[in-house]
Amino acid sequence: MVLNPYFQQGATTEQNLVQDLINEQLKMYGVEVYYIPRTYITSKTVIKEVIESKFENAIPLEAYVDTYDGYEGQGVLMSKFGVQGLHDLGLIISKDRFENYITPLIKNIPNIKLATRPKEGDLIWFPLGDRLFEIKFVEHEKPFYQLQKNYVYELRCELFRYEDEVVDTGIDTVDDNVQEYGYIETLQLIGSASTATASIIGVHDGGVRSIYISDRGHNYSNVPRVAISSAPSSGVTAVGFATMISFIVDCNGEKTSKVQTVDLANPGSGYTVAPSIAFHGGGGVGAAATSGIADGVIGIVSITAGGSGYATIPTISIENNPTGINTAVAIAYLNTVGIVTQIGIRDAGVGYTVAPSVTISSPNMGNVGDYIFNETVVGSSSSTTARVKSWDATTNQLEVSIANGTFTDGEIITGSESGATHQYRKVVVEFAKDGFAENTSIENAADSIIDFSQSNPFGMP
């Protein structure tokens, strides 16, 4: 014993008294913050980093703000990467309160790494200012061993740098701090939908039954015009239109646009020999086709109602066909907002005496419910998941983030908590809510001045 035994060097009772006084002071003069521990989901070795983190628990705790005359740090700065808030915050929390209150609550959470002390990387939600701070250093020896013990932790915090971490504590005032940050896409979903209807006007003899492509041609930059031989004077000349295909690779290894099909807008009538088909314009060469004529072909398919809410091309059924005839086949064409705008006859049939009826398949009618903030949504066919940032029931636009892939056209997106289901049509805005990103503006401006006549090797966003 080298110290004077007649003096007490920090009795446990004295230490406890000091700790109690500190706890009481913090409860009186502190601020109620939330302590949000990080769960480590995926870490990389070698270049050691935590790739995937989640913040799913928030525990209220009293903390004393070290500098009450404002945040420390450099404040709001303009940089080449946009506006940054370089605010720092010093908070003092009770060691005893952490160990006896927070630790028991978080120690059994999987992937928590360490529960015995506040740890760097965890978040603090600071209510004055509604901000998320990340603990960058925990000072545990200040003040220095009063009565041979330390009673507080000093947390040196900086504003959180957000990427794609999941913040889902269940406390809205905490979770909404990252509602407008990160890479957010706006998806156009389908709200109400209605079925398109159409009718067939008449049947004709000597009409074009079908047009058969004998050579797709190549190098078309626009859809070529389809010319069909005139019908004799008593008849009606058929009208056709081509559609293109661009993913077939030529023998030279290049992909160019080619003619995919020719559908009939009007099969015509009165032909006695099959008309010739020629392709003109479109910038390409080589497309060729032949035609076949028949008696009893269907007439024009007239759209009586275009419907709405189609995410994928509906099927067209031609019904009330007499037995023993070759039935007609037709294909629907959609515009960009999901309305049937044209019906092309691929095969006008043979042997009709009366016009059959047409039924167009219905769009998905099960578009119901409202998505809720921070729930995960999943696509029915791609199994892509994402987190909801917001949902606008008027425009049927869903903002999502942290998607693990891309949604496919026409799949149903289901909310995990809300149970809302809507059909997906397309991405309408990338970088929604991001005041910094100019990607789309740059791409739009570049479209008119950059000549990527082959293709943009960097992709077109």
Add this chain to the structure above:
Amino acid sequence: MFEYFYHEIMRRTIIGFGSLFNNIKIEHTNETDTTVSTLKVPLAYGPTQKFLARLEQQPDLNKSVQISLPRMSFEMTGLNYDPSRKSTTTQTFLSPVKADKKKIAKTYLPVPYNLDFELSVFTKLNDDMLQVVEQILPYFQPAYTMTVDLVSTIGEKRDIPIILTSITTSDDYEGDFSTRRALVYTIRFTAKTYFFGPVQTDTTKDIIKKVTVGYVAGGRTPAPDREMSYSVVPRATRAYGDTPVTTLAEDVDATETIITVADASGITKDTYIYVDTEEIYVESIQNNDLTVRRGEDGSTAAIHVLGTGVKNITAADNELIEFGDNFGFDGF
């Protein structure tokens, strides 16, 4: 200095440069290599008005996080004259005016300049940074050439090589815990662009519509008599918007040389007719049968269907030939 002109050359080069990097993605995978998150990297031109940045990026004052990462920013850092690409200062070139091809524009050869660019990448994780950089570097060997429409009035497209000159990596992870880790890579590029002077669209020069060549026999005399003179004027090889004079009365394949039309009365022999996009020379006419030469003046002999309109190519069409059009000659 002398007149107002502005081709937005630098703006176009900046947009062109930026468009190369606006679709870079990052994926995060878990231990089983399943993708858990994909995000596109925001890109913006760095320099901007401070008030605008504050309004757009911090509209409600309380920015609840410091910044969202990753981010990329680029800016033009300088421009230097490039003597290695110097061209003759007095030489001009003529080109059609894009909006009105009957007009000719005269422009002096451009001045070559190198624009220096800096692309900065700021990420939260090293893993993100490596993904971004690896998506950029393979395309620059060390140059990537981009075709930019630098002068829109004349549609002057130039190949602009963008050369990657250097990369600076910065990862401030050392030091006390009060300083932040900043993971920033800076990639420097040089874009070899051109500055064009004013485009003179009111030039008096016109398309040459007649060429005459005179041959002189004998020595040099003060006033030689031309022995022979050849003169040619351009002849239209297509009908510029004429209405059809008749229609085809049969389907015509690509090799047929006797074509039947519905009514040959509006067609004269030894003239050209125009069907779809094919120029056809009429050698003789018998009733409604035309004996023809197909695919004249480089047009392609194609299939034409019954009922297709037949147009005459007339002298009026010769006047409508535009700059850049193909044309034939009327003969000697």
